[in-house]
Amino acid sequence: xxxxxxxxxxxxxxxxxxxxxxxxxxxxxxxxxxxxxxxxxxxxxxxxxxxxxxxxxxxxxxxxxxxxxxxxxxxxxxxxxxxxxxxxxxxxxxxxxxxxxxxxxxxxxxxxxxxxxxxxxxxxxxxxxxxxxxxxxxxxxxxxxxxxxxxxxxxxxxxxxxxxxxxxxxxxxxxxxxxxxxxxxxxxxxxxxxxxxxxxxxxxxxxxxxxxxxxxxxxxxxxxxxxxxxxxxxxxxxxxxxxxxxxxxxxxxxxxxxxxxxxxxxxxxxxxxxxxxxxxxxxxxxxxxxxxx
Numbered sequence: 001x002x003x004x005x006x007x008x009x010x011x012x013x014x015x016x017x018x019x020x021x022x023x024x025x026x027x028x029x030x031x032x033x034x035x036x037x038x039x040x041x042x043x044x045x046x047x048x049x050x051x052x053x054x055x056x057x058x059x060x061x062x063x064x065x066x067x068x069x070x071x072x073x074x075x076x077x078x079x080x081x082x083x084x085x086x087x088x089x090x091x092x093x094x095x096x097x098x099x100x101x102x103x104x105x106x107x108x109x110x111x112x113x114x115x116x117x118x119x120x121x122x123x124x125x126x127x128x129x130x131x132x133x134x135x136x137x138x139x140x141x142x143x144x145x146x147x148x149x150x151x152x153x154x155x156x157x158x159x160x161x162x163x164x165x166x167x168x169x170x171x172x173x174x175x176x177x178x179x180x181x182x183x184x185x186x187x188x189x190x191x192x193x194x195x196x197x198x199x200x201x202x203x204x205x206x207x208x209x210x211x212x213x214x215x216x217x218x219x220x221x222x223x224x225x226x227x228x229x230x231x232x233x234x235x236x237x238x239x240x241x242x243x244x245x246x247x248x249x250x251x252x253x254x255x256x257x258x259x260x261x262x263x264x265x266x267x268x269x270x271x272x273x274x275x276x277x278x279x280x281x282x283x284x285x286x287x288x289x290x291x292x293x
Contacts, residue, residue, distance in 0.1 A: 019065045026069050034072055035082040035121075042071040045189030054222045055175060075188045080134050084119040085180070085192040090159070097195040100166055103228050106200050109165040114147070114178065114194060117157035129155045135183040136191070142176035144169060145196055150183065166198040173224065174198040201226040204233075217250075229258070231292045238285045242277035249278045256287055 020039065027034050046068045047061035075081055088094045091112045100106050116136070120129055134153045138160065140146060147162035162178060175197055179190040202211055204227055215223050229236075242250055255272045259265065271287045 016063055019063050022065055023069050023072070027072060030073070032073055032076050033082060034076070037084040038072060038076075038081050039068075041189065041191065042068040044193075046071050052220075055173060056224075057222075071189065075185070078182065078185060078188060080118060080132065080182075080191065081188075083121075083124075086117045086119050087180075087192050087194050088115055089113065089194075090115050097197070098164055099197050100164070101197075101199040101201075101226075103201060103203075106166040106169070106198060109163055109167060111161065111163045113159045113161050115157060115159045116151075116153060116180065116192065118153065118155060120155075134191075137181045137183040137186065139179045139181065140176065141179065142174070142196070144174075144198075145176050145178060147178055164196055164198070166200060169198060169200050171200045171202045171226070173226075174200065199226050201228045204228055204230050206230050206232075217252075229289045229291055229293050233289060233291050236287055236289050238287075240275060240277055240283045240285070241281070242279050244279045247279045249276060251276050254285055258289055258293060260290055260293060 020043070023039065023042075024034075026032075043063060044060040046064045047059075048064055049061040050058055088096055089098070089112055092098075098110065098112075100110065118132060118134075132153075132155045136151050136153050138147050138149055138151060140162070144165050145162065146165070148160055151158050151160055166174070175195070177196055178194040180192045181190055182188050202225065204211065209230060211227070213225070217223070236256070238254070238256070240252070240254070244250075252275050253272070254275045257265065271285070273285075275283060275285065277283055
């Protein structure tokens, strides 16, 4: 055939590389300075979010070549534009983000330190390093994340304490971030971001506990639910019932997974199967679980 549909990283990678090649060609033609770090920031800051895409299936969003080039062109001469801003959490094994998913992690607030370091090229002029000063405006995207509003960043870096309070969040997946802007020119977009992910499970304290929910589906939609497996439970039953006006049938992918410490995902208890549902007919799927996880 003349054309056919392909997807996955095998297609996404060359597509992104082609877009970046166009940006590099334009920058070189216009004699605009750039670095791998300025390119990456511009791509992330100008990407367009895909509202219909699953939250786990995209990072910053869809590549926008025109907007990324315009951003690089507009901010090429700004302080620190060509350097990398490294962020990590020294108190949490130098993690590059916050990820809270176990029950004991989401039942108390987390207070820890964010370290921000400018990283220069190994051949960078020492005087330029010493003279670096950027007034940063710090911003938390969600009200359950708290951090100071301003900090002065110099060549030696800075540490800032922040707080994540997941205790009042409802069950489900919650995303946020801490962003650092140039306080003198916020139009540059974030110079760095620290992602914060919190997964609050549905509490099931006793074996035999039940949970029910009605979901509306569309083609391609993914619905995830997270549960604490109670102590004493070794088995789970999931009852599925399709309700449609035309009494038709649908096919769904059913994929329960339990992550266990010290084991890779492929060795953890899981089931992955397509389930055909007929309107008004209940279908039950059962699978084993590890108690207390």
